[in-house]
Amino acid sequence: MQAAITARLCLSLALLGILPPALAAPHTVILYGDDDYAPYSYVENGVFKGMYVDMLRAAATSMPEYRLDLQPRPWKRGLDALEKGQVFGLFPPGRKTERPYVQPYSTMLYRESVVLFCHDAVMRTPRTHFPADFAGLSIGVNTGFLLSEKLMAPARQGLLRLEAAIGNEANLRKLALRRVDCYASDRGAARHTARQLQGELASYGFRLHEVLELSSEATYIAYSARNTPAYKAAFIDKMNAALLAMRQNGQMARIEAAYLR
Numbered sequence: 001m002q003a004a005i006t007a008r009l010c011l012s013l014a015l016l017g018i019l020p021p022a023l024a025a026p027h028t029v030i031l032y033g034d035d036d037y038a039p040y041s042y043v044e045n046g047v048f049k050g051m052y053v054d055m056l057r058a059a060a061t062s063m064p065e066y067r068l069d070l071q072p073r074p075w076k077r078g079l080d081a082l083e084k085g086q087v088f089g090l091f092p093p094g095r096k097t098e099r100p101y102v103q104p105y106s107t108m109l110y111r112e113s114v115v116l117f118c119h120d121a122v123m124r125t126p127r128t129h130f131p132a133d134f135a136g137l138s139i140g141v142n143t144g145f146l147l148s149e150k151l152m153a154p155a156r157q158g159l160l161r162l163e164a165a166i167g168n169e170a171n172l173r174k175l176a177l178r179r180v181d182c183y184a185s186d187r188g189a190a191r192h193t194a195r196q197l198q199g200e201l202a203s204y205g206f207r208l209h210e211v212l213e214l215s216s217e218a219t220y221i222a223y224s225a226r227n228t229p230a231y232k233a234a235f236i237d238k239m240n241a242a243l244l245a246m247r248q249n250g251q252m253a254r255i256e257a258a259y260l261r
Helices: 002-016 051-060 075-084 149-156 167-176 187-196 198-203 232-249 251-260
Strands: 027-034 041-044 047-049 066-073 089-091 102-105 110-118 138-142 161-165 182-186 210-219 222-224
Touching: 027 041, 027 051, 027 075, 041 051, 041 066, 047 051, 047 066, 051 066, 051 110, 051 232, 051 251, 066 075, 075 089, 075 222, 110 187, 138 149, 138 167, 149 161, 149 210, 161 167, 167 182, 167 187, 167 198, 182 187, 187 198, 187 251, 232 251
Parallel strands: 027 066, 027 089, 138 161, 138 182
Antiparallel strands: 041 047, 089 222, 102 222, 110 182, 110 210
8 A cells, every 4th residue: 555655656746747866767878889999898799898888887886867878889880970969978089179079078987008019039129218229120000090109200200110910819919920029009909809819829938018108098988069968967977976986996996907907
């Protein structure tokens, strides 16, 4: 009897528009994420996973008034949907002045870094100054990967030789077999792939050796300027607060370590 009375009361309050927030149905908030960006966000066996996916799902547990729906999309399709206002938000872009359709960005998720990995045999000669100490070496890069100007400038000057291959696996194998001297890649992506190839790389007597950082970029949730539901400001404030709290209590660091160790 009491449950029936409570249900009728909630229905009446809902019809009047004064249902208490704790009893209101949560808003469904859809965020698109890159579907092919391991270990940050990717689809494996039909499951959307990755470091950013874990971070956002963990943050959402402290936001019961929202139901977070993370959906994988090819990166260019995600950006197009964001620009057209077809989706509320997209992760994990960096800040770009050529994207005026983003308003606003979230608090920082993580700072990604492009680093240089070199074969141990190369590092038997002390190399501390880039690019001078690396002159004449061959550097493997991923086809289509946006390279740091710190790497491109000496390549244009002929100090370094860049060799492109498709993906991390091909480049790590080339590095292990000394077909290139070094490899420039996102730190997390290279480490993730090296773990997957651990047995094979070990058979070559190879271990991943990070030499120096070439560049870094902070990543965010980008919210569409053209998608403006009534809850937009409140959701962004709560998500930012949840992410900052996770950074302060060490939860972010634990998630990062699980993927990037």
